[in-house]
Amino acid sequence: MAKAKERESQWAASTNERLAQAGFRRGGARAAVVSLLDEQSCALSAYEIEGLLAARERAVGRASIYRILEQLDELGVVSKVELGQAQARYEPVRPDHHHHHLVCDKCGAVIAFDDEALERAVHSISKRVDFAVEGHEIVLHGFCAECR
Amino acid sequence: MAKAKERESQWAASTNERLAQAGFRRGGARAAVVSLLDEQSCALSAYEIEGLLAARERAVGRASIYRILEQLDELGVVSKVELGQAQARYEPVRPDHHHHHLVCDKCGAVIAFDDEALERAVHSISKRVDFAVEGHEIVLHGFCAECR
DNA sequence: ATTGTTGCAAAGTGTTTGCACAAAC
DNA sequence: GTTTGTGCAAACACTTTGCAACAAT
Numbered sequence: 001m002a003k004a005k006e007r008e009s010q011w012a013a014s015t016n017e018r019l020a021q022a023g024f025r026r027g028g029a030r031a032a033v034v035s036l037l038d039e040q041s042c043a044l045s046a047y048e049i050e051g052l053l054a055a056r057e058r059a060v061g062r063a064s065i066y067r068i069l070e071q072l073d074e075l076g077v078v079s080k081v082e083l084g085q086a087q088a089r090y091e092p093v094r095p096d097h098h099h100h101h102l103v104c105d106k107c108g109a110v111i112a113f114d115d116e117a118l119e120r121a122v123h124s125i126s127k128r129v130d131f132a133v134e135g136h137e138i139v140l141h142g143f144c145a146e147c148r
Numbered sequence: 149m150a151k152a153k154e155r156e157s158q159w160a161a162s163t164n165e166r167l168a169q170a171g172f173r174r175g176g177a178r179a180a181v182v183s184l185l186d187e188q189s190c191a192l193s194a195y196e197i198e199g200l201l202a203a204r205e206r207a208v209g210r211a212s213i214y215r216i217l218e219q220l221d222e223l224g225v226v227s228k229v230e231l232g233q234a235q236a237r238y239e240p241v242r243p244d245h246h247h248h249h250l251v252c253d254k255c256g257a258v259i260a261f262d263d264e265a266l267e268r269a270v271h272s273i274s275k276r277v278d279f280a281v282e283g284h285e286i287v288l289h290g291f292c293a294e295c296r
Numbered sequence: 297a298t299t300g301t302t303g304c305a306a307a308g309t310g311t312t313t314g315c316a317c318a319a320a321c
Numbered sequence: 322g323t324t325t326g327t328g329c330a331a332a333c334a335c336t337t338t339g340c341a342a343c344a345a346t
Contacts, residue, residue: 025320027326046310061328066311068326082232084285086336087310102279113277117269125263126288131250134290137232140273142282173345175301194335209303214336216301234311235335301344312333319326 011092012038015077022075029060033068042112043081043089043101083110083139100138106147113140159240160186163225170223177208181216190260191229191237191249231258231287248286254295261288 015034024030032053037044044052046065053060060068069090072078081089083103089110099114118138126133163182172178180201185192192200194213201208208216217238220226229237231251237258247262266286274281 023325025325027319029327059328062310063312063329064327070312080232082230084228084230084236088232102277102281104279105282111277111279113273115269115273118266118273121263121265121269122286122288125261125266129250129259129261129288130293131252131259131288132291132296133250133288134253136286136288138270138284138286140270140277140279140281140284143280145278148280171300173300175344177302210335211304211337212302218337297346299344299346302342304340304342306337306339308337309335310333311335312331314331315329317327317329319324321322321324 009038011077011094015072015092018075018077024071029064030068032058032060033065034072037078037090037092040091041097042110043091045087045089047087049090079135081137084141100140102140102142102144104144104147105141106143109144111144157186159225159242163220163223163240166223166225172219177212178216180206180208181213182220185226185238185240188239189245190258191239193235193237195235197238227283229285232289248288250288250290250292252292252295253289254291257292259292
């Protein structure tokens with residue numbers, strides 16, 4: 001049942017459902033963005049999304065891409081991550097695949113990682129501060145294996 | 149001996165020394181920026197720095213502010229933090245005052261916090277990945293006490 | 297006198313907005 | 322037919338760069 005490459009994975013399916021619930025109509029541009037994101041395991045920038053969609057003959061205007069990503073972020077199905085590269089990246093939120101990022105300061109490569117202890121630490125901080133923590137973002141900077 | 153409000157704190161002193169060592173001349177604009185940063189315990193944006201300097205009658209051109217901050221960042225005496233607000237913030241690096249940030253998604257407030265367990269977790273990840281980790285940045289998003 | 301430093305204005309980059317047209321309902 | 326979605330171009334915000342004037346050595 002947890003096969004990774006269904007025609008439409010869990011994420012795209014539940015995203016489309018959420019969109020419908022929220023009263024959105026079905027638009028071709030949004031479908032293309034959702035379908036592209038669905039194939040990703042890590043974060044893409046708006047420009048990368050634009051390029052990838054153009055490459056597969058389903059070009060979507062840049063403004064539409066930003067609008068769609070914002071909607072998906074607000075719905076909570078996409079998370080916008082700012083890795084300190086002067087541009088935002090977006091990735092599908094899959095409940096069981098929470099992760100963080102290593103960013104190479106030389107080549108800009110982005111690598112995902114996850115860590116239980118880190119999550120626990122964040123969780124315990126969330127309880128101790130006078131602040132309603134909704135999410136967190138952890139970025140490790142340095143040099144990847146190739147640039148080192 | 150660890151009095152917080154010396155005429156010139158440890159940080160400004162060692163920063164000026166590092167600047168001299170690195171062959172920089174003494175410039176008024178840079179001195180003003182260093183002196184302002186020296187008074188901060190948390191991160192300021194370039195625009196905030198510009199405004200604060202103007203308010204104290206030592207206006208510094210915006211381009212100079214960015215250039216100076218970049219130099220200080222490269223020297224390692226300032227750290228550039230990207231809190232996902234479409235702008236960078238800069239704070240003095242004080243070896244014994246490492247901290248991270250809570251960012252209010254409504255009003256933009258930035259609050260510092262630190263946590264031992266978090267640091268330990270990051271440190272242990274650094275050793276386990278195939279990546280030369282040089283630094284890290286942890287941001288907790290949510291709503292501050294006032295906006296909640 | 298030489299060379300680093302500064303300020304201004306212009307250019308750049310990623311993102312957002314205004315608006316007219318097309319598509320969904 | 323009404324309302325939402327989309328694409329284009331223009332506007333925006335933050336940052337960087339080019340260049341001439343200035344200050345430190």
